Amino acid sequence: MDFQTLVMALVMGLLYWICNGTVGYTLWMGFGTPFAMGLFAGLIYGDVTTGIILAGSIKLIFLGVIAPGGQLPSDENIAAACIIPLALKTGMSTEVALTLAVPVAMLGAFLYNMKKIVNIRFVQMAEDSVEQMNFKKLWRSAFSWPMFANFLLFFMPVFLVNIFGENIVQPVLDIIPEWLMHGLEIAGGILPAIGFSMIMVMIGKKKFIPFFIIGYFVTVVTNLNILISIIIAISIAIILVTTKREMRGDVSRG
Template sequence: MLMEALLIGLWAGIAGIDQFNGLTHIHRPIVTGAIIGLILGDLKLGLMAGATLELVWAGMVPLAGAQPPNVVIGGVIGTAFAILTNQDPAVAVGVAVPFAVAAQAIITLIFTGFSPLMHKMDEHAKQANTDGIDRLNYLQPILLFAFFFIIAFLPIFFGAEQAANIVNMLPEWLINGLSVAGGIMPAIGFAMLLNIMFKWVYAPFFAIGFVAVAYGNLPILAIAIVGVAIAAYDYFNQNNTKLKVAGHSNVSIDDEEDYSDGI
């Protein structure tokens, strides 16, 4: 089983990278099922399991940064156990759930842990050291590969039950706490952005954008259109104001024109 477990781990690692980088979608169950089928010597069953699991995950998509149960681990482990235990894939995917959850927890850890790294990148940016930025940007895919490899390897090699015990050793309060912290962290990113962009004259527009979502639940596109409308109004109004000021400083005839404009 070692060889198969290693190959499955290898594929999970590659697919884990593809889920966030590259996005060629070789990480979807429809592809992963076939590959796992090939590794375990039953392509046909792999294809069928992949099809079932693809539909299971069809509705679970990453929207606005929120991550559903991990599709890579679900697809890989689900297919592997469907073939190994000769079960219906829709049932076998149940075996994959603790590992899909563990994978999501580790992704949360990585995404939280990479926040401080941004400040190392900032330093490189300050020095105009582009190679430094490049290097740091290659780090996370390597980590993702390693973690996905381990999480997929464990249940295949040690069996689902024992591997689940290992995976469940991750303390829940820690994972939950970090995921709560991760949810709040964009606030720091926005604060830094505001630190650069914010001027009191722009405060009303910030308020409009905020209220439109908080109270109005408008999509961002709608708000951007409102923003463009305000900006356009402001842009052309500035022109008018300037013309008027120029008009006043000239002769009184322009005043009359101003009135007629007003009516």
């Protein structure tokens, strides 16, 4: 294990712990995100561009994921904390990294639910300390012990994955046949489009899903620059909105 890997494991584990420990009023919202993890991973490995691209791609996959009733179905943050460093170190493509991000995100959901189960005990301890007027015990029950539990639940898994993950992932990548690797790349390339589709379904505008699918595949096939793609998409949206308003105006006048 080299020093760079150790630093990466510490930073990713710390960021994921901050994220799920909700440290500070705004600290966890700024640093516990895929973009922050991609930025720090890129800085450590000297490839910020790829780190941000990986972070943005992972974010797109889980764009439409919500937590109904507080039950998180998947966790994009642990996917970013584990997969981005591994992708940068092993040199795997973005598409393959995205296919690995999905099952890792499911592990994050398990840890998140485990956190709630563990914290039930701390709530009971806090209630007892209030009845006893023991404010030191209340502080430990409400903050110290939960943060320590979060450290074990969130810091340690990410730290270990970053330390030993390459030793597991790299041999697997070496033995995967080319046809299967190509299939993984295709599947990974489609995942961001699924994230967009989930957003459209969630807001109840399923009729716009074909626009996302067409835009995605046109961008991939033609290799359009992302800025150009955005300009074209905005132009089409303006044309559609303007045309719709004009048609409504004609109907009202008629």
